[in-house]
Amino acid sequence: MAPYILHYGSEEQKKKWLPKMASGEFIGAIAMSGQKTFISNGQLADLIIVVAKTDPSRGAKGTSLIVVETAEAQGFHRGRNLDKVGMEAQDTSELFFDNVRVPTSNLLGAQEGQGFVQLMQQLPQERLTIGITGVVAMERALELTIAYVKERKAFGQRLIDFQNTQFKLAECKTEATVARIFIDRLIGLHLQGKLDAATASMAKYWVSDLENKVVDTCLQLFGGYGYMNEYPIARMFRDSRAQRIYGGANEIMKVLIARTL
Numbered sequence: 001m002a003p004y005i006l007h008y009g010s011e012e013q014k015k016k017w018l019p020k021m022a023s024g025e026f027i028g029a030i031a032m033s034g035q036k037t038f039i040s041n042g043q044l045a046d047l048i049i050v051v052a053k054t055d056p057s058r059g060a061k062g063t064s065l066i067v068v069e070t071a072e073a074q075g076f077h078r079g080r081n082l083d084k085v086g087m088e089a090q091d092t093s094e095l096f097f098d099n100v101r102v103p104t105s106n107l108l109g110a111q112e113g114q115g116f117v118q119l120m121q122q123l124p125q126e127r128l129t130i131g132i133t134g135v136v137a138m139e140r141a142l143e144l145t146i147a148y149v150k151e152r153k154a155f156g157q158r159l160i161d162f163q164n165t166q167f168k169l170a171e172c173k174t175e176a177t178v179a180r181i182f183i184d185r186l187i188g189l190h191l192q193g194k195l196d197a198a199t200a201s202m203a204k205y206w207v208s209d210l211e212n213k214v215v216d217t218c219l220q221l222f223g224g225y226g227y228m229n230e231y232p233i234a235r236m237f238r239d240s241r242a243q244r245i246y247g248g249a250n251e252i253m254k255v256l257i258a259r260t261l
Contacts, residue, residue: 001028001049003122004065008108017047017067031095032119038246042093043081046070050097051119054112063115065108068100075100086238123248124200128190130247131183131203134211134240138176141236145169145218152223165221172214179207198260205253208243215240 002021005013020026029045036050048068055062070076079094109118146169149159159165186203189195219226219233226233244250 001030001047003125004030004049004108004118005067007122008065008114008118010105012105013067013108021047029095036095036097038082039093039095040090040246042095043078043091048095049108051115054115058113060116061113064112065115065118066102067106067108068097068102069106073097073100073102085241086235087242120197124195124197125190127200127204127247127253128183128186128195130243131179131186131200131207134207134243135176135179135183137211137236137240137243138172138179138214141215141218141233142169142172142176144233145221149221159221168217168221172217175210175214179210183207198257201248201253201256204247205244205250205257208240209250211240211243 002018005017005021009017017026021028026046027041027044028047028049029039029041030049030051031039031042032051033039039045039048042048046069048070050066050068052064052066053062054064054066068076075098077096077098079096082092082094084092109115146160149165149169152159154162160169183203186195186199189199215233215236219237222231222233225231226237228234248256
């Protein structure tokens with residue numbers, strides 16, 4: 001959420017909201033979906049950027065980003081904290097806005113109708129962040145699995161001594177290394193202001209697909225223990241699945257890439 005305020009907020013808005021976000025006094029959320037479902041931080045958010053139709057007749061050009069301070073918003077209420085497959089440490093919520101009114105000064109940007117453009121400009125960073133998360137997850141899964149197979153024995157020898165184990169982990173390490181190099185390159189482009197939407201979409205879909213593959217392979221090497229919640233690899237398996245959905249489903253990423261062909 002903070003990048004939207006940083007890039008499109010007025011100086012007054014920045015001074016009002018960013019310090020409180022930096023200090024942790026304010027928790028932010030962004031409500032993109034049409035029905036405002038699946039909103040991360042929804043149960044806790046003090047500050048919500050709402051993607052709103054300020055002129056429904058203009059389609060995407062009639063969309064604006066409006067900031068809602070939840071403590072002051074009459075008509076705002078939180079729905080269920082949704083029960084997810086994984087990512088249990090992060091709340092995901094339904095939000096409801098019943099005739100909520102906010103000052104016109106809460107609009108992000110100099111004029112209405114800029115919301116869709118603002119989203120498209122900032123989503124590459126979000127998708128790159130998902131790619132970064134995927135790389136870290138793969139590296140952590142490998143670290144845990146390599147330690148496990150060096151200790152666990154079967155048929156009188158360590159699991160690491162079986163050629164199948166060596167080959168599987170060699171493949172996973174290679175794939176994770178390639179992903180790391182790719183993501184590092186994209187971080188450099190982003191810092192230069194040169195990361196385009198299609199390339200960010202490549203990172204989001206390809207790394208998250210690969211993350212699921214690598215984590216699944218690592219879980220298999222744990223055997224039955226990998227399916228037990230007491231082992232971190234089980235939680236990683238559950239948590240990684242959402243990576244292919246949020247930030248734009250991977251099928252949508254392929255559509256965005258295909259438009260540049």
